[in-house]
Amino acid sequence: MTAADMGAANPALGRRVTAGGVDTNYLEAGGGDATPVVLLHGSGPGVSAYANWRMTIPVLAKSRRVLAPDLLGFGYTQRLESHSYTMESWVAHLVEFVDSIGLSSFALVGNSFGGALALHMTTLLPDRVRRLVLMGAAGVPFAITEGLDEVWGYTPSVPAMRRVLDYFAFDRELVDDDLAEARYRASIQPGFHESYAAMFPAPRQRWLDSMVVDEEKIKAIRCPALIVHGREDRVIPLKTSQRLSQLIPDAQLHVFGQCGHWTQIEHAGRFSALVDSFLNEGDHADN
Numbered sequence: 269m270t271a272a273d274m275g276a277a278n279p280a281l282g283r284r285v286t287a288g289g290v291d292t293n294y295l296e297a298g299g300g301d302a303t304p305v306v307l308l309h310g311s312g313p314g315v316s317a318y319a320n321w322r323m324t325i326p327v328l329a330k331s332r333r334v335l336a337p338d339l340l341g342f343g344y345t346q347r348l349e350s351h352s353y354t355m356e357s358w359v360a361h362l363v364e365f366v367d368s369i370g371l372s373s374f375a376l377v378g379n380s381f382g383g384a385l386a387l388h389m390t391t392l393l394p395d396r397v398r399r400l401v402l403m404g405a406a407g408v409p410f411a412i413t414e415g416l417d418e419v420w421g422y423t424p425s426v427p428a429m430r431r432v433l434d435y436f437a438f439d440r441e442l443v444d445d446d447l448a449e450a451r452y453r454a455s456i457q458p459g460f461h462e463s464y465a466a467m468f469p470a471p472r473q474r475w476l477d478s479m480v481v482d483e484e485k486i487k488a489i490r491c492p493a494l495i496v497h498g499r500e501d502r503v504i505p506l507k508t509s510q511r512l513s514q515l516i517p518d519a520q521l522h523v524f525g526q527c528g529h530w531t532q533i534e535h536a537g538r539f540s541a542l543v544d545s546f547l548n549e550g551d552h553a554d555n
Contacts, residue, residue, distance in 0.1 A: 280318035281344055282336075288364035293344035294337040295321070298329030302551045303398050305375040306366065307336040308382030309343075310404075313422040313432060313464055314455030316343030320379055324532050327540035331548060337365050339385070341463040353467040355478055359388050366396075375399040375547055379532065380504055381406060384479035387512075391485040399550045400493040400516075401543055404504045404529050407481050408511045412473045415503040415529070420468035420475070424461050426452045438500045438528035486515040493519040494546045496539065498527030 282295040295317050305328055309320035317336035328334045338345040340361040341353050351357065362385060366374060373396045378386030383405020390397045415435035422432055430448040437443050455461055468475045493516045497509035506523065513521035522542060524535050532539050 279322070280316045280338075282317075285365065285368045287337075287368045288361050290340065290348070290361060290364075291346035292337055292361075292365055292368075293317075294335055294365070294369075295325060296333070296335050297325050298332050298334045300332055302332035303373060303375050303547065304333040304335060304371055305377060305547060306371070307334065308362070308376065308378040308385050309336070309339065310380035310382050311342075311467070312419055312436070313424070313429065314451050314453075314457075314460060316454070318343075319451075319454065320382075320532065323536040324377075324540050324543070327544055328547070331544065332551075335369065335371075337362070339382070341467060347459045347463050351463070353463070355384070355388060358385055359392065362389060363393070372396065373398050375401070375550065377401040377403070377543060378405055379403045380529065381479070383407060384481070387481045387486065390489055390491065391481060394488075394490065397491055399547055400489070400491055401496065401546065402493065402509065402512060403496040403531050403539075404498060404501055405495070405508065405512065406476060406479045406504060408483075408486075408508050408515075409477070409480050410505055410508055412476050413503060413505060416476070417472055419503060420472050421470065422455070422464070424452060424456050428452075429455065435502050436529045437534060438498065438526055438530075439534050442530070442534065483515055486512070487517070489516050490518070492546075492550065494543065495519055495521045496531055496542070497521070497523050498529060498531050498534070499523050499525045500527060501529045503529040 307321045309317050317338050321336045325334050376386040383402040384407035387407040429452040433443045495509045495513050497506050513519045527534050
């Protein structure tokens with residue numbers, strides 16, 4: 269089977285670029301002169317850019333170039349035995365990624381762990397990040413929740429995956445045995461769990477603390493920010509987004525009711541429309 273055949277068989281396989289010496293898988297769609305947007309996925313077991321953003325990409329791609337990488341240690345990006353999984357290594361890989369594909373400026377959308385990464389990137393590259401969207405984001409201090417501890421402590425089995433998915437979704441109809449089986453299968457592909465288990469070993473509060481961005485750096489963010497959270501989120505508490513909205517000078521907070529940690533899936537249409545409108549506002553303001 270050729271690489272093209274594999275891509276056709278598996279929609280999570282996209283384009284490849286070498287970023288910091290790492291063969292990196294990423295999805296790309298859309299185009300045009302609008303500010304491109306980079307989507308950063310979360311840290312659930314078996315996650316990939318496709319799993320997180322499959323419903324969001326087609327909407328945003330109508331007006332701009334959309335790029336969604338599999339971050340270091342996740343999805344179909346190359347795994348190396350020498351990799352250490354720290355916020356510094358994730359940031360370094362992402363900087364190399366945007367440089368390798370030639371993005372001089374861009375918007376960022378970060379989900380959960382990806383939200384913390386987006387915060388770090390925005391404070392590191394303030395002249396390049398034009399707009400920031402944080403969805404159920406980490407990045408400010410909080411005590412680890414039971415849900416996040418379950419997610420990061422996942423040991424592969426269908427029942428364990430079902431428990432993880434139960435924490436993610438408010439809408440119980442979204443979580444069934446078929447979805448749990450599919451996500452379990454994704455989590456046990458070669459190399460997937462080995463890298464995942466190396467990222468967040470117990471005690472896990474330390475890894476959450478390592479994602480925190482200094483409040484003074486957050487206060488210094490000057491690009492507009494849209495902060496989104498599910499009211500019933502049991503993985504990342506709503507108070508984190510409330511705090512971020514207080515710290516970032518030009519921020520707006522949107523809370524989805526009857527929504528857990530899966531805003532982009534549970535309220536896919538409304539979430540994508542909200543983000544698309546926010547990004548379009550930035551392009552109009554620049555013209």
